[in-house]
Amino acid sequence: MSEHKSRTPPNHLIPDFSLLDDEKLTEAADLFATPLLVYEGDRIAASWEKLSKALPKGVRLYYSVKANPLVGLLTRLRELGAGFEVSGLGELLAAKRGGAEADSAIFLGPGKSQEELEWWLKWGGGVLVAESRNELERVRSLAWKLGVRPRVALRVNTHTGCGEQRMAGATPFGIEIEEAEELLRLYGEVGHGKAGAVExxxxxxxxxxRILDWRALAQNVELVLEAADRLQRTTGQTFTFVDVGGGFGTPLYEGEEELDLASLALALNKLIGRYLVKYPGTIIAMESGRYLVAGAGVLVTRVLDVKRNGGKLFVIVDGGLHVLGGRDGYYGARCTSFRLLGAGGRGVETFTVCGPLCTPLDRLASDVEGEVPRPGDLLAFYLAGAYGPTAGPGLYLSRGFPAEVLADENGFNLMRPPTDLAQLVGGQMTSSHGEVAGLRSWGR
Ligand SMILES: Cc1ncc(COP(=O)(O)O)c(C=O)c1O
Structure with a gap:
């Protein structure tokens, strides 16, 4: 018997799918093999609508490609009106392939290579977010060289901030306010005549x-608006663009509640409304990844083994950390939403679900009470649409990535085939004798 308290999966968090019932998920698993990620496009549209309705009128919403860069999903999001927040060349290429117009994208991240900056400037991307003085200088000199004048925003580090992963204070992100002031004085339009290379x-x-408390999210927005206000007052600049961030969370575990969008909407309307009275015409931007896509994805796994060790019952499935591991840092220590597809039949007991990787971290759910599956059964894990393969150790143990499939009323569309293991291994070079040295632009 387990010494831990048994948990019940928080299955009230499973979204209302119009297509992805047990039968459809089983059909997909039979067609494409497991582990498998299945997405429902309508769920993305529903989340988009819910979130955009809660934001003050005129706020420009950017989809954070890092949450899930699948081009098929990006296309849907673009059709819904999303801009794209990208962080690296791979994401830039994905957004472009998803149909993004250059000026509908923003590019951020604490370390941008020269190649990435050059690509962005030549593409004519929307707003480049500079994360340090050094980066701003690099953008300026590259812009001179290329004869372009990119729009640049400074990422401010406000020292304080809330969220599951805090991104302010002693972190690699952004520029401290005092330094931002200095840079604006130097390079802003009303600076010392040095404006020109960048706007x-x-x-x-x-x-x-992953903020689930609307007050914390609103407080973060307020901090950014305060920084924008201070910087304009102290430097005399006029901003036309202020990205106040986001962090809209989705509940994944027992005890977590949906973000209260109605209360958040009231708070944001007040904060942003007040700012716009003082600074009319400013484009206010927000970013969201997980909120828009998490609910759309289901990870379907097949049970490989059921066994007892040290008095505990373990269920081993074929999808684990490598498919879902980047979603959060809990590694199954908490209990997420999952269901046995089909009948089961071994009775109700407490068990722990593990993936196939050779690490005790590879747990998908610990000490859950439920119908015990049998080898060959399917377990579906919900809220799996964000930070799955894109953030997990997909090449760990040379497992590769699962197939990803988008379901619509016409059936399943294979968006990305699973990693071809023969290619993963066979595609490697054991000796190139320098023949490929200097070749840095594969597939671009
Ligand atoms: C700068 C930035 N923008 C947007 C996001 C997306 O966050 P989320 O998926 O929680 O909406 C992140 C996540 O780390 C981020 O660092």
């Missing part, structure tokens, strides 16, 4: 993710 359009702040 400093405003600021960006993103202070935390």
């Amino acid at each position: 400093l359009v405003g600021v960006h702040g993103f202070l935390g993710t």
Whole structure:
């Protein structure tokens, strides 16, 4: 018997799918093999609508590609009206392939390579978010060289901020306020005549993710707006663009509640409304990844083994950390929403679900009470649409990535085939004798 208290999966958090019932998920698993990620496009549209309705009118919402860069999903989001927040060349290429117009994208991240900056400037991307003095200088000199004048916002580090992963204070993100002031004086339009290479359009702040408390999220927005206000007052600049971040959370575990969007809407309307009275015409931007796509994804796994060790019952499935591991840092220590597809039949007991990786971290759910599955049964894990393969150790143990499939009323569309293991291993070079040295642009 387990010494831990048994848990019940928080299955009230499972979204209302119009297509993905047990039968459809089983059909997909039979067609494409497991582990498998299945997405329902309508769920993305539903989350988009819910979130955009809660934001003050005129707020520009950018989809954070890092949450899930699947081009098929990006296309849907673009059709819904999303801009794209990208962080690296791979995401830039994905957004472009998803149909993003250059000016509908913003590019951020604490370390941008010269190649990435050059690509962005030549593409004519919307707003480049500079994360340090050094980066701003690099953008300026590259812009001179290329004869372009990119729009640049400074990412501000406000020192404080809320969220599961705090992104302010002693972190690699952004520029401290005092330094931002200095840079605006130097390079802003009303600076010392040095404006020209870049157009400093405003600021960006993103202070935390997976925030489920509307008060914390509103407080982060307020911090960024305060920074924008201070910087304009002290430097005499006028900002046309202020990205106030986001961090809209989705509940994944027992004891977690949906973000109260109605209360958040009231708070944001007040904060942003007040700011716009003082600074009319400013474009206010927000970013969201997980809120828009998490609910749309289901991870379907097949049970490989059921066994008892040290008095505990273990269920081993074929999808684990490598498919879902980046979603959060809990590694199954808490209990997420999952269901046995089909009848089961071994009775109700307490068990722990593990993936196939050779690490005790590979747990998907610990000490849950439920119908015990049998080898060959399917377990579906919900809220799996964000930070799955994109953030997990997909190449750990040379497992590779699962197939990803988008379901619509016409059936299943294979968006990305699973990693071809023969290619993963066979595609490697054991000796190139320098023949490929200097070749840095595969597939671009
Ligand atoms: C700067 C920035 N923007 C947006 C996001 C997306 O966050 P979320 O998926 O929680 O909406 C992140 C996540 O780490 C981020 O660092």
